Amino acid sequence: MSRFFDFISNLPFPTLTRFQCVLMIIILIPTTIALLSAPWVPTPSDRVKKMLALAKIKPGEKVYDLGCGDGRMVHFASILYKAKAVGLEFSPLIYAMAKMFQPIYWLKGSRAKILFRNFYKKDLSDANVIVFYLLPHAIQKLKPKWKKELKKGTRIVSYAFQIEGWTPTHRQKRIRKKSFCPLWLYTIGESDKVKK
Numbered sequence: 001m002s003r004f005f006d007f008i009s010n011l012p013f014p015t016l017t018r019f020q021c022v023l024m025i026i027i028l029i030p031t032t033i034a035l036l037s038a039p040w041v042p043t044p045s046d047r048v049k050k051m052l053a054l055a056k057i058k059p060g061e062k063v064y065d066l067g068c069g070d071g072r073m074v075h076f077a078s079i080l081y082k083a084k085a086v087g088l089e090f091s092p093l094i095y096a097m098a099k100m101f102q103p104i105y106w107l108k109g110s111r112a113k114i115l116f117r118n119f120y121k122k123d124l125s126d127a128n129v130i131v132f133y134l135l136p137h138a139i140q141k142l143k144p145k146w147k148k149e150l151k152k153g154t155r156i157v158s159y160a161f162q163i164e165g166w167t168p169t170h171r172q173k174r175i176r177k178k179s180f181c182p183l184w185l186y187t188i189g190e191s192d193k194v195k196k
């Protein structure tokens with residue numbers, strides 16, 4: 001580690017202190033992990049409402065947004081459906097932004113939580129509904145985790161990209177005029193059955 005700090009000190013730009021190096025690493029590592037799974041691009045609010053309606057959320061159900069960005073999906077789930085909604089975000093700057101927006105949603109009645117977490121590492125076994133807007137390779141990587149952890153009947157709603165190899169229980173087409181991407185609803189126990 002001290003070699004690393006020596007290397008940094010010898011770089012030909014203004015010297016960084018150890019504290020600045022550590023801070024940079026703390027910010028850069030999770031930011032890179034998050035960027036690789038999906039950069040922050042918010043889902044249009046109308047589409048978020050449609051996703052939550054598709055999931056038929058009941059009051060008190062546990063809803064997770066995997067990569068919650070500014071937190072809009074979980075705040076709407078809490079305000080509109082009285083769900084126990086939790087947003088997981090791993091990019092430090094996006095997480096800070098979500099925490100900044102939180103009081104605005106509190107005033108509208110949201111009780112949603114925003115956690116600084118890597119969704120690949122978070123136990124999701126208590127979920128009733130999972131929503132997300134992620135790139136196909138991240139969705140593919142999450143499939144074994146969902147199969148292992150999620151209980152039968154858990155609904156999964158994806159914006160823009162489908163879960164390859166699973167059969168959606170409902171699909172909403174793209175709306176070109178509004179630049180809305182398609183929506184896909186999956187139900188654990190039905191959608192994840194292997195096709196014969």
Ligand SMILES: C[S@@+](CC[C@H](N)C(=O)[O-])C[C@H]1O[C@@H](n2cnc3c(N)ncnc32)[C@H](O)[C@@H]1O
Pocket residue numbers: 033034035037038039040041042043065066067068069070071072073088089090091094117118119120132133134
């Ligand atoms: C396309 S944005 C969607 C934001 C929000 N769900 C929405 O629909 O408006 C994807 C988000 O996932 C976050 N993300 C990517 N990988 C993550 C990971 N491993 N753990 C937690 N968040 C992650 C990104 O930082 C980004 O904010």
